[in-house]
Every structure is written in C-alpha cells, then in structure tokens.
Amino acid sequence: MERKLLLRKLDKEMRNYRLAAREKNPTNGLLRAVREALRIPFKEMSERTGVGRKAVFELEEREETGAIMLRSLGRMAEAMGCKVVYGVVPLNGKTLEDLAEERLWRDVLGSGACGACGAGGVSGVGKTAELVGKKVA
Numbered sequence: 001m002e003r004k005l006l007l008r009k010l011d012k013e014m015r016n017y018r019l020a021a022r023e024k025n026p027t028n029g030l031l032r033a034v035r036e037a038l039r040i041p042f043k044e045m046s047e048r049t050g051v052g053r054k055a056v057f058e059l060e061e062r063e064e065t066g067a068i069m070l071r072s073l074g075r076m077a078e079a080m081g082c083k084v085v086y087g088v089v090p091l092n093g094k095t096l097e098d099l100a101e102e103r104l105w106r107d108v109l110g111s112g113a114c115g116a117c118g119a120g121g122v123s124g125v126g127k128t129a130e131l132v133g134k135k136v137a
Contacts, residue, residue: 004097017087018095031076032060038080048079108123 035045042053048074050057062068074084090099 003100007095007097007100011097013098014087014089018093019090021087021089021091022093026064028066029060029064031063032071034077034080034082035060040080045076049075067084 032135042056045056051059055078058074059068063073063076070084070086077084090096
C-alpha cells in the first residue's frame with residue numbers, strides 16, 4: 001500500500017513533466033533560447049561561468065544534441081539566474097502507476113502470456129479479466 005501511495009505522489013509531482021514530454025524534443029536548444037530571451041550575450045555568459053565564449057557556444061550545442069553533462073547544464077542555468085529541474089516520466093503519457101500495474105501483470109502471467117499487452121500494456125479491469133481468463137483456460 002505504501003508503494004502505491006508513493007507511485008501516486010510521484011505521478012502527481014511529475015504531471016507537468018509528462019505534459020512536456022508530449023513534445024518531440026521539449027528541451028532541445030533550451031539553454032540558447034533562455035539566454036537569448038534574457039538577452040545575455042556570450043561575453044557575459046563567459047564571465048559568469050568562468051569559461052571562454054567558444055566553450056559557452058559548445059555547451060549550448062551539446063545541450064541541443066543531448067550530449068551535455070548535468071553539472072555543465074546546471075552551471076549554465078545558474079549563470080542565467082535559473083536552475084535545472086528534470087524529470088523521468090513514462091512514455092506515451094502513461095503514469096508510473098500504469099507501468100507498475102503492467103509489470104505486475106507481466107510477472108503474474110509470465111512474460112509470454114502478456115503478449116497482448118505489447119507497448120500499450122494492460123489497462124482496465126475488463127482487459128485484465130480477459131488476460132487472466134486466457135491464462136486459466
């Protein structure tokens with residue numbers, strides 16, 4: 001029961017991240033976009049981060065391609081008066097509770113028996129009863 005409450009709490013806290021995850025690449029180019037929106041020139045970013053202008057440019061490029069380290073991302077954000085907040089959310093708009101239930105049913109029914117789950121998983125009591133009926137039959 002405690003685990004279920006934790007899942008619900010995490011799902012509630014991560015709701016905005018799940019919504020953002022619907023975008024194809026929600027954060028690609030975010031550092032540059034924020035810097036430009038705040039009108040912070042490369043020279044100022046360079047001074048605030050303690051790295052050269054070229055390094056600032058390269059960090060923005062790495063963020064855009066997903067190759068930046070969290071520590072570097074945090075330093076860049078801090079230099080702009082911001083902080084990095086990230087989330088880990090299930091694919092396809094699912095909740096952690098959905099994934100936990102799918103995993104439970106895969107474990108209960110065996111990995112081969114839940115082929116109907118596929119990427120969509122088990123959802124709803126009717127589908128669960130249908131799968132259990134197939135397993136028993």
